[in-house]
Amino acid sequence: MSETILFYLLAGVAVVASALVIGQRNPMYSIMLLIASFGALSGLYIQLDAPFVAMAQVIVYAGAIMVLFLFVVMLLNAPQEDGAEWDRAHPLRRPGIGRFGALLAGLLIVQLVWALTRVNDVGGAIGARGDAAAISSVRAVGRVLFTDYVFAFEATSILILVAMVGAVLLAAREGSR
Amino acid sequence: MDQATLRFAIQLAIIGFTFFMLINASALLVLAERKIMGFMQQRYGPYLVGPHGLLQPLADILKLLFKEELRPKDADRWLFTLAPIISVTAAFAAFAAVPWGAETTFFGLLDTPVKLGVADVNVAVLVVFAITSMGVYGIVLAGWSSNSKYSLLGGLRSSAQMISYELAYATTLASVIMLAGSLSLREVVDAQSGYWLGFIPRWYLFLQPVGFIIYVIAGVAETNRAPFDFPEAEQELVAGYNTEYSSVRFALFPQAEYINMTTMSAVATDLYLGGWHGPLLERFGLGWVWFLIKVGIILFTYIWVRWTVPRYRYDQLMQFGWKWLFPAAVINLIVTAAFVLYFNV
Numbered sequence: 001m002s003e004t005i006l007f008y009l010l011a012g013v014a015v016v017a018s019a020l021v022i023g024q025r026n027p028m029y030s031i032m033l034l035i036a037s038f039g040a041l042s043g044l045y046i047q048l049d050a051p052f053v054a055m056a057q058v059i060v061y062a063g064a065i066m067v068l069f070l071f072v073v074m075l076l077n078a079p080q081e082d083g084a085e086w087d088r089a090h091p092l093r094r095p096g097i098g099r100f101g102a103l104l105a106g107l108l109i110v111q112l113v114w115a116l117t118r119v120n121d122v123g124g125a126i127g128a129r130g131d132a133a134a135i136s137s138v139r140a141v142g143r144v145l146f147t148d149y150v151f152a153f154e155a156t157s158i159l160i161l162v163a164m165v166g167a168v169l170l171a172a173r174e175g176s177r
Numbered sequence: 178m179d180q181a182t183l184r185f186a187i188q189l190a191i192i193g194f195t196f197f198m199l200i201n202a203s204a205l206l207v208l209a210e211r212k213i214m215g216f217m218q219q220r221y222g223p224y225l226v227g228p229h230g231l232l233q234p235l236a237d238i239l240k241l242l243f244k245e246e247l248r249p250k251d252a253d254r255w256l257f258t259l260a261p262i263i264s265v266t267a268a269f270a271a272f273a274a275v276p277w278g279a280e281t282t283f284f285g286l287l288d289t290p291v292k293l294g295v296a297d298v299n300v301a302v303l304v305v306f307a308i309t310s311m312g313v314y315g316i317v318l319a320g321w322s323s324n325s326k327y328s329l330l331g332g333l334r335s336s337a338q339m340i341s342y343e344l345a346y347a348t349t350l351a352s353v354i355m356l357a358g359s360l361s362l363r364e365v366v367d368a369q370s371g372y373w374l375g376f377i378p379r380w381y382l383f384l385q386p387v388g389f390i391i392y393v394i395a396g397v398a399e400t401n402r403a404p405f406d407f408p409e410a411e412q413e414l415v416a417g418y419n420t421e422y423s424s425v426r427f428a429l430f431p432q433a434e435y436i437n438m439t440t441m442s443a444v445a446t447d448l449y450l451g452g453w454h455g456p457l458l459e460r461f462g463l464g465w466v467w468f469l470i471k472v473g474i475i476l477f478t479y480i481w482v483r484w485t486v487p488r489y490r491y492d493q494l495m496q497f498g499w500k501w502l503f504p505a506a507v508i509n510l511i512v513t514a515a516f517v518l519y520f521n522v
Contacts, residue, residue, distance in 0.1 A: 028253070028256065028318075028321065028322075029255075029256075032256070032259075032314075032318075035314070051298065051299065051300045051303075052300055052303070052360075055300050055303035055304060055306075055307050056303070058307035058308075058310075058311070059303065059306060059307045059310060062307075062311065063307060063310035063311065063343075064310070064340070064343070067310075067313060067314075067317070067336050067339070067340055068340070070314070070317055070321075070336065071317075071333070071336050071337070071340075074317070074320075074321050074329065074332065074333055074336075075333070138300070138360055
């Protein structure tokens, strides 16, 4: 019973905070709400018996990535989005772009509905395996990461490395000349 | 009272006791800092309130409580209030995953032993790391929301510093985790019980001397203590991120800092100094006294370093963190991994 209440509390915080993220004029508030949403998500992971994933979520997303976001917003001195910028002439206000956005939103809703109708099947599949401890253990995650998914894992790391080298190159070029 | 109720009551008492000790630790550290500083500068330090100035922290707290609370006109109302709360909450919450004593039945009071510590989490190392990394938001938000250039610079510095030193910090943690083969702080401590050759305690300090040094340096930087106290470098930034704060809101920042120091020292004790294991006292179920002694020694070192070493320059801090400390931590990790693989520990 208390677990159900906790689930709805955490899920509610996650959904409301995520919705509020896009409704803020001040990017600083958006970041704080996103952190709240990540925190609630990590609570949900703990409820799913995956403490390692929960902590990784907090460390990587809420901890590291959002601090960088905050850093960038602070360096740009958090420009307030004012209404004047969003007049008719703004390129994002052209009707073609609006239609494309509506199409994407519609697709997302279809996807969500499709996923939600299948939830029961998926839940059954995971429940049938029935070893939550095996899923959650750090050892199991590590083993799978370096055997079954090693290619994806290494490819991702190279991708991130490329992005880092690119960033350093851009920064260095500007600095040296 | 039946066993279940008794157990619940005792666990509540342990949580309350931990909270009480943490609050007192922050008050005591304020006094200890000023006393040790006085000693090192050949003067008495606070001496007037109570015997030998022992009640000075109480006087400090009362003074801060009764001061007027100010908020700059152009400060961001919500974030300005939220910042100190985040700081102090993260500081307290991080300690929840730190075990500070062995299992005990309280002299036969309970039939199954209870673990000393707020929560026994099987990923305790990660929990402490995750929650302490949340603490940086308090400082960054305080800096930004004050709408003052000194505060903003302090906040920026602290976020850059914490990101840089978190890497080295996490990498050294990984070395210890590999040796112990567990993410649970309690299991790490238990892996360090007993002696080599009958007299050298099996502490990871002796297997990981480099790791311990890196941990302590990164810990000092993470808690924004001298010689890495750039976020509040008073000669350049007035008081850094807390320039615009006053009264209780101001008091929460140093309190969070002192509690973070305590957590860092407690985790260092659990990871490297064998936690509550030690000769003699353990036999009477007083292992936690050893824990307190070890934490006390590390805290003293913290203060000692602050009043001995002058502050670095900011670029030196970044150079040191990225070019020396982090590579050293990575090499330490690789050597440890090879060691673990080769000797099959």
